[in-house]
Amino acid sequence: MTPRRTLATAGRVLTQIRHDPRTVVLLLVVPSLLIGLVAWLFDDTPVFQQIGPAMLALFPFIIMFLVTSIATLRERRSGTLERLLSLPLSKLDFILGYALAFGLLAVLQATIAATFAVAVCGLEIExxxxxxxxxxxxxxxxGTTLGLLASAFAxxxxxxxxxxxxxxxxxxLLGGVLIRRDEMPPVLEAISDWLPLSHAIDALNAVATGSEDDGYVVGQLLILAAFAVGAIVLGSITLRRRTQ
Structure with missing residues (x-):
């Protein structure tokens, strides 16, 4: 891995996205609009306060997964990846560059969505x-890293x-949105423990309700980081130069 090549890849991706207003809107605006729609739907009820933290996990996760996976796949289908890898650029440089570019967009997206949920939609945070x-x-x-991993197989x-x-x-389904995870059948609860989104939803609920201390939330963050790193490593190993 070469940091200079990784940064150059990230810069190229960000430049491409900057010239695609529809993708920018999809990434930065749509999650907040969906959260606002849910808040409006359950206006004057306590429902949004209960499910708002989960929505803050779901919408950015899903949109980042879709956009990242499709964008990376197009690099292979167009032959761009094959040309890039003919240069002194490793698969890990490519994956990390994409992860860095979309990771920066994920920071903006999540910050906008969280601020909107709290300041505009009235989500109360303890x-x-x-x-x-x-x-x-x-x-x-x-969502970005799992999208990169999925694109390696599609x-x-x-x-x-x-x-x-x-x-x-x-x-x-198993993240605790429809039913609390501790109320699920034991087998499903055990499966949900191995799903990263479950830990994101648990952490957001814990922060919103103040039901757990900061140490618990930090522990969940470390679990999310481990899943993200694992997805990047596996994606760099399985990435193919082009799609047949």
Missing amino acids: GSLGLLLAVAVSDAVL RTEFQVVQFMPAIVFPQV
């Missing part, structure tokens, strides 16, 4: 706002969408 932002950003970065954009039921939907 814990630290700094920890709330840290978890929201880690969750969005996690051959078409349609196959990326097919990964949604396999990678994203189980995490949504």
Whole structure:
């Protein structure tokens, strides 16, 4: 891995995205709009206060997963990746460059979404706002890294969408949005312990309600970081030069 090449890859990706206003809107604005829609839907009820932290985990995670996986796949389908790897650029440089570029966008996205949820939608936070932002950003970065991993296996954009039921939907269903994880059947609760989104939702709920101390939230952040690093390493190992 060469930091200069990684940074050059990240800069190229950010330049491409800057010239695509629709992608910028999708990344930075749509999650906040969806959170606002949920808040409006449950206006004058306590429901948004209960599910708001989970929404702050779900929408950025899903959007970062989709955009990152499709953008990376297009690099392979267009032959760009093959040309880049013919230069002194390793697969790890490529993956890290993409992770850095979309990670920076994830920081902006999560910061905007969290600020919007608290300041505009009225989500009440009993814990630290700094920890709330840290978890929201880690969750969005996690969506980015899992998107990079999925793109290594997909051959078409349609196959990326097919990964949604396999990678994203189980995490949504077992993450504690529909029912508390400790109220699930024991087998499903055990499975949910191995799903990264569950830990993001648990951490956001803990910060929102103040039900756990900061040490618990930091522990969940470390788990999210481990999943993200694992996805990057596995993605760099399995990435193919081009799609046949």
